Amino acid sequence: MSRLSMGALLRRSLIHRRARSFSALIALTVSAAVVTALLTLYADLDSKLHHEFRTFGANIVVTASDSSKGLPSDAIGTVRTAAGADANAAEFGYAVATTDRGTPVVVAGTDFSAVRTLNSWWKVDAWPSTADPSAALLGQRAAQFVADEHNLQLTFGDRPITLHGTGRLHTGGDEDSRIYVPMQVFTTWTWAKPSVIEVQVPGGEARVESAISRLRQAMPEAKVQPVRQLVEGESRIVDKTHALMYGAVLLIALTVAVSVLATLSASVLERRRDFALMKALGGSHSTLMAMFLLEALILAVGGVVAGFVIGSAAAWTISQLDFHTATLPRLGVMPLVLLLNLLIAAFAALLPVRVLRRLEPAALLKGE
Amino acid sequence: MFFRLLMESFRRQRRRKALAGLAILLGTTAVTAMLALATTIGDRIQQELTSYGANIVVYPAADQLEVKVGGVDIKPVPGGAYLHESDLAKLRGIFWANNITGVSPELPIHILGKTAIGADVDASATGLWFDHALSSGGAPLKTGAVGLHPWWKLAGAWPQEQHTTAQNAEAVIGATLAERLKVKAGDEIQVAGQPGNASQALTLHLTGVVSTGDAIENQILLPLNAAQTIAGTPNAVRRVEVSARTKPEDAFGRKDPDTLSAKQREIWYCRPYANSIAYQIREALPGSRAEQIRRVEQSEGTVLKRISGLMWLISAAALLAAAFAVSAAMATAILERQTEIGLMRSLGASKTTVAMLFYAEAGLLAIFAGGLGYLAGSGLAAWLGARIFATDGGVRLGSLLIPVLFPVVVTLALVVAIAGSTPAIRRALTTDPSAILRGSV
Numbered sequence: 001m002s003r004l005s006m007g008a009l010l011r012r013s014l015i016h017r018r019a020r021s022f023s024a025l026i027a028l029t030v031s032a033a034v035v036t037a038l039l040t041l042y043a044d045l046d047s048k049l050h051h052e053f054r055t056f057g058a059n060i061v062v063t064a065s066d067s068s069k070g071l072p073s074d075a076i077g078t079v080r081t082a083a084g085a086d087a088n089a090a091e092f093g094y095a096v097a098t099t100d101r102g103t104p105v106v107v108a109g110t111d112f113s114a115v116r117t118l119n120s121w122w123k124v125d126a127w128p129s130t131a132d133p134s135a136a137l138l139g140q141r142a143a144q145f146v147a148d149e150h151n152l153q154l155t156f157g158d159r160p161i162t163l164h165g166t167g168r169l170h171t172g173g174d175e176d177s178r179i180y181v182p183m184q185v186f187t188t189w190t191w192a193k194p195s196v197i198e199v200q201v202p203g204g205e206a207r208v209e210s211a212i213s214r215l216r217q218a219m220p221e222a223k224v225q226p227v228r229q230l231v232e233g234e235s236r237i238v239d240k241t242h243a244l245m246y247g248a249v250l251l252i253a254l255t256v257a258v259s260v261l262a263t264l265s266a267s268v269l270e271r272r273r274d275f276a277l278m279k280a281l282g283g284s285h286s287t288l289m290a291m292f293l294l295e296a297l298i299l300a301v302g303g304v305v306a307g308f309v310i311g312s313a314a315a316w317t318i319s320q321l322d323f324h325t326a327t328l329p330r331l332g333v334m335p336l337v338l339l340l341n342l343l344i345a346a347f348a349a350l351l352p353v354r355v356l357r358r359l360e361p362a363a364l365l366k367g368e
Numbered sequence: 369m370f371f372r373l374l375m376e377s378f379r380r381q382r383r384r385k386a387l388a389g390l391a392i393l394l395g396t397t398a399v400t401a402m403l404a405l406a407t408t409i410g411d412r413i414q415q416e417l418t419s420y421g422a423n424i425v426v427y428p429a430a431d432q433l434e435v436k437v438g439g440v441d442i443k444p445v446p447g448g449a450y451l452h453e454s455d456l457a458k459l460r461g462i463f464w465a466n467n468i469t470g471v472s473p474e475l476p477i478h479i480l481g482k483t484a485i486g487a488d489v490d491a492s493a494t495g496l497w498f499d500h501a502l503s504s505g506g507a508p509l510k511t512g513a514v515g516l517h518p519w520w521k522l523a524g525a526w527p528q529e530q531h532t533t534a535q536n537a538e539a540v541i542g543a544t545l546a547e548r549l550k551v552k553a554g555d556e557i558q559v560a561g562q563p564g565n566a567s568q569a570l571t572l573h574l575t576g577v578v579s580t581g582d583a584i585e586n587q588i589l590l591p592l593n594a595a596q597t598i599a600g601t602p603n604a605v606r607r608v609e610v611s612a613r614t615k616p617e618d619a620f621g622r623k624d625p626d627t628l629s630a631k632q633r634e635i636w637y638c639r640p641y642a643n644s645i646a647y648q649i650r651e652a653l654p655g656s657r658a659e660q661i662r663r664v665e666q667s668e669g670t671v672l673k674r675i676s677g678l679m680w681l682i683s684a685a686a687l688l689a690a691a692f693a694v695s696a697a698m699a700t701a702i703l704e705r706q707t708e709i710g711l712m713r714s715l716g717a718s719k720t721t722v723a724m725l726f727y728a729e730a731g732l733l734a735i736f737a738g739g740l741g742y743l744a745g746s747g748l749a750a751w752l753g754a755r756i757f758a759t760d761g762g763v764r765l766g767s768l769l770i771p772v773l774f775p776v777v778v779t780l781a782l783v784v785a786i787a788g789s790t791p792a793i794r795r796a797l798t799t800d801p802s803a804i805l806r807g808s809v
Contacts, residue, residue, distance in 0.1 A: 030693055
């Protein structure tokens with residue numbers, strides 16, 4: 001049998017038996033699409049999950065070892081460079097002042113815009129505008145010890161200051177008992193420098209550890225510590241979700257693979273009669289098997305092309321729906337998808353080989 | 369006759385039935401497992417998230433302003449308002465009592481005393497429950513600070529509140545403080561009573577050194593009853609941390625219950641939002657204020673929503689893929705049997721009879737394989753769940769099988785099998801039997 005007639009046979013077989021070729025193609029497309037979608041999502045999963053954990057806020061705290069002297073003046077810049085471009089950082093300075101009712105209260109100086117991105121869980125009625133130098137944010141408990149929130153009179157030592165509160169802050173934590181003022185106001189009023197920098201580094205334990213060692217190197221005079229409960233918890237949850245996804249990927253891929261196997265090998269078995277006829281006409285066993293195999297592989301490649309497009313679209317949709325960020329198609333998963341699909345197809349074509357080999361062409365053609 | 373045909377078909381064509389059945393079996397296994405995981409993932413992740421600590425804090429409504437920086441009380445205020453320790457059992461009686469998984473009361477005190485080698489001790493200390501049985505008549509909830517702070521690392525043993533007597537108590541010491549005082553587990557600290565009030569002298573036996581990564585490392589942790597004895601304030605608690613399973617907050621959950629109509633308020637009250645649980649705690653403990661700890665609660669909500677959302681979407685994708693794959697397998701299984709259909713038709717079987725026969729076959733297969741798949745999937749989900757989220761305690765049968773899923777999964781299998789067979793059956797029935805038998809199709 002020459003190569004030309006083999007090609008013709010293949011073409012005839014695929015076109016003539018359109019319905020079956022089509023259902024085999026659908027099965028292979030589904031398998032490729034599922035694998036593409038899951039692999040694409042899986043590749044992106046960790047960074048997406050870690051991104052969600054940003055809402056927990058700072059996972060590293062840099063404090064001055066001597067709180068009375070505070071951190072060096074350019075500390076926040078040093079921290080931002082050392083922690084990396086995707087880290088969030090905000091500086092805080094603390095002092096104890098007295099309210100107009102004579103109650104001691106913790107006053108914290110900070111940069112409102114940095115805090116707003118870092119601590120997204122803060123519930124604030126109205127954030128003070130950065131242009132307003134005398135704006136203050138009152139913790140909900142602190143506000144109860146202040147006579148006039150809009151004309152807020154505080155005294156530090158013997159130095160009084162008048163600010164106006166723009167809104168209340170609700171957190172359920174220590175912040176509720178503090179009054180936050182702009183850093184500029186804080187330093188000129190109390191002569192104190194920022195003493196704490198909270199840093200949020202996205203990523204798991206390893207990334208946080210490396211950021212900590214970079215920070216320690218950049219600022220040998222400060223204390224750099226992880227927020228232990230966050231770092232450990234995050235890594236554990238991300239790892240578990242990761243493992244769960246891995247299990248799901250394997251399970252679904254297996255299901256689809258077996259269904260496709262069933263479909264394809266049934267369609268090969270169904271053609272025992274053709275097989276017998278060709279054998280009777282002088283085709284060798286290996287030539288005929290090669291033909292079946294080639295046919296299955298062509299369908300597999302077709303399935304990968306269609307499946308990659310559909311699967312990438314599915315991954316994009318899922319990620320858009322759940323994480324509200326797009327997952328772009330990854331060409332990198334293509335080889336693995338192709339390999340899997342080819343394996344399934346080859347296996348499906350070769351699975352019935354034992355049955356076919358046993359066949360007596362004459363008996364089959366007689367209709368027994 | 370119909371039943372004989374049906375039985376014979378299953379008896380004789382075992383291989384074909386096995387392939388289609390296997391496809392359905394695996395499909396339902398995967399779908400059951402995914403759905404079972406998706407329905408329980410919320411609880412599991414929430415359990416993991418408890419490692420972030422409490423999500424509700426309770427303090428006396430008439431409290432003074434704390435002057436705290438970095439967890440250190442700069443100006444400790446003497447006196448002040450307290451909650452009653454004995455009231456805490458009421459937490460077991462609120463509407464969402466079963467959602468409360470941890471309760472940890474705190475009483476900060478100041479300790480003045482001497483170590484065995486004579487060094488002066490002047491340190492803050494906190495009275496806590498370590499492993500306390502909280503009960504209001506029913507089964508007790510074993511809870512305390514240790515469960516709520518899984519990141520605390522201990523060398524030694526936690527103190528036991530039963531060992532507290534009028535003269536002796538156990539305690540653990542923070543790592544930094546231990547280093548400064550040069551004490552270790554097994555040592556004793558002699559605490560002096562503060563003259564002028566009901567406070568008492570006590571000997572603290574250190575049972576361990578604790579490392580927490582925060583300001584607690586500079587403190588002594590001791591059982592609540594010992595702290596109350598030292599401070600001379602029986603039954604007093606300054607602050608209570610509560611860990612509760614909650615429903616992530618939505619727009620309705622953020623509403624102020626006092627502005628809602630009676631009926632809406634009822635609905636709000638009966639949903640496990642952090643706010644409504646805090647509201648119920650406020651009602652149960654007189655003179656208290658309860659609030660959600662937003663850093664934990666709000667962020668947990670987001671993470672929880674994302675992970676369970678992901679699981680549901682993947683389950684949907686799995687369902688779709690399994691449906692496609694199974695219906696393709698079903699269609700092939702019928703296309704294969706065109707000759708049989710041609711023969712039956714030419715022997716005088718009506719189209720309805722033939723269709724009924726094939727549908728009955730598909731249906732039986734779907735119910736049988738679907739049922740098996742349900743069992744296999746439930747087992748798989750339980751196994752995967754146990755492997756990934758190491759749950760303590762054995763796997764209970766009740767948590768293993770989710771009965772609601774059974775009808776859902778079997779119905780899905782039936783629908784998919786029948787829908788998958790329909791085009792193939794219709795095609796076989798519309799083709800002329802003689803053409804099929806001649807083999808020209």
